[in-house]
Amino acid sequence: MRIAICASEVVPFAKTGGLADVAGALPLQLQLLDQEVIIIMPRYKAIQDPKFRIQRLKPDISYSVIGKNLRVYFIEKDAYFNRDGLYGDKTGDYPDNLDRFSYYSKRTLDLLKEINFAPDIIHCHDWQTALIPVYLKTLYKDNPFYKNIKTILTIHNIGYQGLFSKEEFPKLSLDWSLFNIEGLEFYGKINILKGGIEFCDIINTVSPTYSQEIQTKEFGFGLQGLLNKRRETVFGILNGLDYSIWNPETDKFIIKNYSLKNIEGKYQNKEELQRICQLPLKKGVPVFGIVSRLAEQKGFDILTDAIAKICKMNLELIILGTGDLKYHVLLENIAKRYPKVISLHLKFDNPLAHKIYAGSDIFLMPPKYEPCGLGQMISMAYGTIPLVFKTGGLADTVTSDNGFVFDKYKKEDLIKTIEKAIRVLQDKKKWLELIKNAMQSNFSWNESAKKYLALYEKAKSQ
Ligand code: ADP
16 A cells, blocks of 8 residues: 655654654554655754654655655744744744645645645645645546545544644635634634535554543543544554664663563662662662653642642652643652652753653553543653553553552542552552553554554445
């Protein structure tokens, strides 16, 4: 099958979140499954770096190669993309994001024809590429080159929809008749993601549970009705984990490599972690780790409500994260009050993240909603038992056999579950069983790619 992956960020070229990991890993796996794949993304400032070995195709199109000659095409337009940020800067979103991503979408469709790559599937990701299905079924519908192309739109987080004021509608070159409830209108504004959902052939999200959740008022951010209307074409496929990066047997960032057969090594990492975090080396004390964006979505509202109580338990808590200033301040205050319990690191630090995944006993991840989530999968690979709220991808990956799950989003339930985990940790045999189940779980990209391929087949046969 011929597949064009369209995404606004792709590892290793540009990344702000999990979307880039998916858009970088999935195409390589599809190639391993003998599919013909290309990627098309904007060329941001950071992609000038010579390490990417960029080659020129046209005055405004360049490309690089990953995997086995897999081409990543870059749409260039300095006025739009030659900037430090992908979507915005310190002051917020760039004001011309509608111009930037509508330009990218049209140029992408034109490029396919110019390079004579007629894909069976265009796989779009998030609102930045969601105009592609809209254009395909409107501006490009009478052009025979595009006739048989099917589109899939993957939603990585429905909280981001690409909302713009009505006044910008003419910039899209679409007929005004599309600015209505059945089209791109959303409470008087333009909603690009909504347009994508209306016009694509198949909608996908990054976990089966999230695909159901977004059809409800609680999680749908206003798009639940539309998604529910299209429920026969809404699917969910878990993201995979890159085990070449996240593997305690080969991890270069941790002091001692280990595996299930040689689990003692994990306890050397625990001691080292306590040492570098300047926490007391108390024998048998449970060490909890958090590596996360500090945002309300990630559960920091109930966590900060519960934290005074948590700090009075027999545990140590290491927090690595950056995000909302509000949580920086709250956590700094509490860390000052409990210096022997909390070790706080308000920064992005990949080597420290590896050490926390390896050295903690329990990985704390209580997001209010989590489309897929990587932290729980990573921690399991390191035999660090996840403690999660039952939502989205967390509900699909963590069970009582490999972790701790609470199902009411309340601080009392979080506290109770932490107490339970501490109790179970005292039972060596039970704990080892949890570690074994966690380390044996497998969330490989290979499995996810096979599921995507089946979804592409489904779209093709529609
Ligand atoms: P999201 O993409 O919503 O932030 P995920 O759980 O899908 O959440 O992915 C988060 C990824 O970012 C994980 O790999 C996690 O280890 C990493 N990460 C988050 N915050 C930090 C940080 N402060 N330092 C290092 N790595 C971080």
